[in-house]
Amino acid sequence: MKVAFLEVGQRRLLAPFRQLLGVGVIGYLQDQRLQAARTLLIEQGASVTEAALQVGYVNLSQFARLYRGAFGVSPGQATRADA
Secondary structure (H helix, E strand, O other): OOOOOOOOOHHHHHHHHHHHHOOOHHHHHHHHHHHHHHHHHHOOOOOHHHHHHHOOOOOHHHHHHHHHHHHOOOHHHHHHHHO
């Protein structure tokens, strides 16, 4: 049995995702990782390093910058605010 594959460009394939959620795939995944880190920090009391590593960030300064951009406070401030 011969299977024919349709050649679909990346933009055409990902456009419905962006239209449905209002953000691209990479942005969506980044948002999900940051939300998971926020949960670890605030609800589970993880350290900033633990939270960053658990959600896949190995560059802590990048993690802190993205976290501040998403939530308006640094990860350390989020942890202290809960204490």
